[in-house]
Amino acid sequence: MTDGAGGARGEPILRATHINKHFGPVRALHDVAIEVFPGEVVALIGDNGAGKSTLVNVLTGVLQPDAGEIEFDGRRVSLSSPSAARALGIETVYQDLAIAPHLDAVANIFLGRERLKSGVAGGLGFLDNGKMREETEQQLGRLRVRIPNLTRRLVTLSGGQRQGVAVARAVMWASKIVFMDEPTAALGVAQTEQVLDLIKRVRDTGIPVVFISHNMPNVFEVADRIVVLRLGEVAAHLDPKTATIDDAVSAMTGSLRGMAAARSEQGG
Amino acid sequence: MAKEQAAAIPAQTEAIPVWRTRLAGSFTLLILIVIMAIFTIWEGTKFFNLVNFNTIAIDSSQLLLLAVGSTFVIITAGIDLSVSSTLVLSAVIAAQLMVQLSGTPAQVAAYEFPNQNVAIPIGLAAGVLTGLVCGLINGLLVTRLKMPPFIVTLGTLGVFLGIAQLLTGGTTVPNVPPAVQTDIGLRTVIGFTIAGQQIRLTPPLLIALGIAFVCAIALNRTRFGRYTYAIGSNVAAARRVGIDVERHLIKVYALCGLLAGVAGSFDLLRFGTASVGSHTDDNLAAISAAVIGGTSLFGGIGTIGGTVVGALIPAVLRNGLVIGRVPSFWQNVAIGMVLILAVYLDQRRRATEERM
Numbered sequence: 001m002t003d004g005a006g007g008a009r010g011e012p013i014l015r016a017t018h019i020n021k022h023f024g025p026v027r028a029l030h031d032v033a034i035e036v037f038p039g040e041v042v043a044l045i046g047d048n049g050a051g052k053s054t055l056v057n058v059l060t061g062v063l064q065p066d067a068g069e070i071e072f073d074g075r076r077v078s079l080s081s082p083s084a085a086r087a088l089g090i091e092t093v094y095q096d097l098a099i100a101p102h103l104d105a106v107a108n109i110f111l112g113r114e115r116l117k118s119g120v121a122g123g124l125g126f127l128d129n130g131k132m133r134e135e136t137e138q139q140l141g142r143l144r145v146r147i148p149n150l151t152r153r154l155v156t157l158s159g160g161q162r163q164g165v166a167v168a169r170a171v172m173w174a175s176k177i178v179f180m181d182e183p184t185a186a187l188g189v190a191q192t193e194q195v196l197d198l199i200k201r202v203r204d205t206g207i208p209v210v211f212i213s214h215n216m217p218n219v220f221e222v223a224d225r226i227v228v229l230r231l232g233e234v235a236a237h238l239d240p241k242t243a244t245i246d247d248a249v250s251a252m253t254g255s256l257r258g259m260a261a262a263r264s265e266q267g268g
Numbered sequence: 269m270a271k272e273q274a275a276a277i278p279a280q281t282e283a284i285p286v287w288r289t290r291l292a293g294s295f296t297l298l299i300l301i302v303i304m305a306i307f308t309i310w311e312g313t314k315f316f317n318l319v320n321f322n323t324i325a326i327d328s329s330q331l332l333l334l335a336v337g338s339t340f341v342i343i344t345a346g347i348d349l350s351v352s353s354t355l356v357l358s359a360v361i362a363a364q365l366m367v368q369l370s371g372t373p374a375q376v377a378a379y380e381f382p383n384q385n386v387a388i389p390i391g392l393a394a395g396v397l398t399g400l401v402c403g404l405i406n407g408l409l410v411t412r413l414k415m416p417p418f419i420v421t422l423g424t425l426g427v428f429l430g431i432a433q434l435l436t437g438g439t440t441v442p443n444v445p446p447a448v449q450t451d452i453g454l455r456t457v458i459g460f461t462i463a464g465q466q467i468r469l470t471p472p473l474l475i476a477l478g479i480a481f482v483c484a485i486a487l488n489r490t491r492f493g494r495y496t497y498a499i500g501s502n503v504a505a506a507r508r509v510g511i512d513v514e515r516h517l518i519k520v521y522a523l524c525g526l527l528a529g530v531a532g533s534f535d536l537l538r539f540g541t542a543s544v545g546s547h548t549d550d551n552l553a554a555i556s557a558a559v560i561g562g563t564s565l566f567g568g569i570g571t572i573g574g575t576v577v578g579a580l581i582p583a584v585l586r587n588g589l590v591i592g593r594v595p596s597f598w599q600n601v602a603i604g605m606v607l608i609l610a611v612y613l614d615q616r617r618r619a620t621e622e623r624m
Contacts, residue, residue, distance in 0.1 A: 062508075083510040098508045100501035102568030103494070111498055112509030114491045125490040 011074060012037050013177055013208060014059065019068035021054055021232075028054040029065070030232045036177060041203050042210045043219040043240075046229035047252050052212045055229065056179050059210075060092045061085035073176070089176030093166050093183050101155040101162070105147050106136045108154060109169045139172045143201055160191030167195055171202045178202060180211040184218060196222050216245045230254055295613045296561055296577045299606060300584065307588035315591050318465040328583035329476035330355070330538075330547075333531040334554035335561070335579045336483050336572060337403075337524030342558050343487075344520055345500040345567025346410065346417040351528040352551035353428035354402040358532025359542035360432045362395030363441035366536070370445050381445040388448050392533045399529015400522055402428055407521030411514040417521075425551065432544050440543045444536060453537025472534045479527065484572035496520060500567025553582060556603065560610040581606055 012035040021029040029051045036042055044052050057063040059070065061079035070077055072088055079085045082092070099108050110132045116122035133150060140147065145168045147161065154162050163186060170178050180199070184192040192215075199209050199222050213219050219226060219240070226238040228251040236251040308316040334351045341348045369387035370376055381387070402424065409420040458469040487493035495516050498506045506513050535542050561578025563570030582603045589599055 081510075082508050086510065092508075094508065098502070098505040100498040100505050100568070102497055102501035107494060107498075111494075111505070112511050114494065116491065125486075125492050127489060127491060127494060 010037060012071075013073060015071040016059060017069050017071075019055065019058055019070075020066045021051075021058060021063065022066055027232050029058070032068075032229070032232070032234055034059075034227060034234070036208045036210055038208055039203055039206045040208050040224040041199055041222050042208065043223035043226045044210060044212045044229065045214070045216075045219060045226060045248060045252060046235075049231075050229040050252070051232040052229055053181055054232075056092070056181050056210070056212060059085075060090055060179050062092075086173070089174060091170035091174035091178050093163075093170045093178070093180040099154055099162055099166050099169075102153055104153055105150045105165045105168075106133050108165055109136050109172060111169075113173070136172075140168055143168065143171055143198065145171075145198060160187045160194075163187055163191070164194065167198060171198065171207075174202070174207055176207065178207060178209045180209065182212050182214070184213065184215060192218065216248055219248070220245060228252055295617065296574055296581070296610055299560075299610060300577050300581050303581065303584055303588070303606075307584070307592070311588065311591050315588055318462055318467055320587065320591075322467050324580070324583050324587050326470055326473050326538075327587070328579050329472040330531040330534050331550065331553055331557060331583065332476045332480060332576065332579045333527045333534070334550055335557035335575045336480050337527035338554045339558045339561070339563050339570050339572060339575045340483070340487070340496055340520050341417070341524045342555070342563045342565060343496050343500045343567060343570045344517060345503070345565075346517070346520070347421060347555065347565070348403075348406060348417065348521065348524050349421040349551050349555075350402065350406060350424040350428055351524060351531075351554055352547050352549070353425045353432070354399050354525050354528035355532040355535070355547050355550060356542070356544055357402065357428045357432040358395040358398040358529040359535035360435050360441060360532075360544065361398045362391045362533050362536055363444050363542035364435060365394045366391030366445060366448065367441065367443050376443045379443070381447070384445040384447055388445060388452070392448075392536065395533035395536070396526065396529040399532060400526040402528070403522040403525015404518065406525060407518035410521060411517050429544070429548075436542075436544050438544060440541050440545075442541075444541050446540055448536045449538070449540030453534075453540070470537075472537050475530065476534075479530065480572055480576055487572055492516075492519070497568055500569075502568075553603075554579075556607050557582065560607055562610075562614055578610075 014034075014036040016035075017033045019029050019032040019034075020027075032051070032055060034042075034055070044055065046052050054063065058065045058068075059079070061082045061084050064080070070079060072090075077088065079088075079090075085092070100111060103111070106129070115128045115131045115135070117126045117128045122128075136150060145164060147164060147168065148157070154165060157165075163183065167180070167183055170180070183199075184195050187195065196218060199211065202209050203224075211222075223240050226236075226240055226243070226248060227234060228236040228238060228248065230252060231254075235254065238248055238251065304316075314320075334355065337351060338348055366384075366387045367376055369390055370381040370384045375382060406417075406421055406424055409415060409424070410417045413420075452471060454470060456468040457471060457474055460467055487496065495506065495511055498511065499513055499516060503513060532542075535547075557578040558570065558575050559565060559578070560581055561571070561574030561576070563575065563578075582599070585602050585606070586596070586599050589602070590596065
């Protein structure tokens, strides 16, 4: 584990500044700033309603911020839709499992990006299932993800395996950055370990991972940096090597100890 | 080490053998075979002969088209209640246009149709086109107004039928050139004899089978089919991956309307006229056929093969009961019971197959 927080240097892949978002009278995000560097895992934590999912939605094109700037690869971008974000190489694993349960793993992984047969058949929209399956096997092999049977409808798989497909899809297509909104929320212990391992492997390929979690041991296991949101603002930046779970919880709830830890981290 | 174990866990879930799910999937076919066996024992060769099966197939050609269209719509988790009215309106427009183009009112009234060689194809094409337009209207209303398909198509069910009634004054369209039935609809395109029994493949049967085949390929092998399943399975997921859900739904409703339009033109081919009073229950019959064939009203599940069997079951029941001189009202009772039984068995199968 030599590539910890120390790897988080150079130019940021993503830099968001002064992000504001309101839902009617509710202030979901206020002047939030976040940077993500190549090859790091950033954990986004906070109490319910702190704005974590809203921030991820803004950074992945699902929601439009009321104000603020997003720079991607040094260029200012406007993420007008999830498709626009994907086109830039930003992939997302959503909390509510954005998979089609009646399709198999290959169909889900290639959903919206189907490979078509060549020639006239392709012009008529005929799918090249063999090629899609081959590419899926290659990519999953590279990332060492195991899905028991690629041609079974996901509805017949367990929740953990479905989540595995959702995560695999995101990491397979992400060329720049992966966001995960509570990727382990529905998983058992063993499957959680698998997802955390996968996050590290993705990070090791140089692609940063930003993930939301409520599970503090998980956060401290894989994160290189922790960003704490509270009431729609960035409350603290923590270094998991020096901070404790108590510090994180305090920062999330806004107690004094947490604020002290946050200040010491920012100062150091 | 612990990680190696973790990775091995998922392999255990391959417990349900493929043959068992395949076998369970053919429940509907089993029901059809049982029904045919009962009629065979009861009625002998009066029911079980190839000429009779030929008749059943021709009789179910229109329902098959409606059911195939409904299958696409229901797989997207939608519904189209308007197909019966689309069929009637298509048939009426086809018939009226045919009559008008065939000759002057005086000629037509005297059963002379000087221009029928032009009028018949144009009329049939207009019927198909009418169906397409009806389907497009449904699709646009469902997607643009973001209304539930049940409500939209319940509305257009009344609108399309009402327009057909206004156009005809509520009666059968008179003076349709009989050639459309005698020279085209009843023509034996392919005829052969098996064991002394004359089999006749007529245009409606061949077209319906051809369309069902093409639709099965489209649903299974093309991106169009895959999006159809994906939208019914999880519409939010489909949107997130960038599928243009609205555009696709318009296409699906348009397809369903198009097939109903073809079925409307079949009215002229098969019966030589367009009647506003018939077909009123065909919408529910089409939905029943799709559902009996294993299509889930919740979306994401369904096959054309299943629907073909599902469309044959009511046709076989009707035929067998008529031959057995059972009052025709029993058909409704029998079809209703089969519907409930088929869906019950299907639900049980899914409960064992699916883990949640």
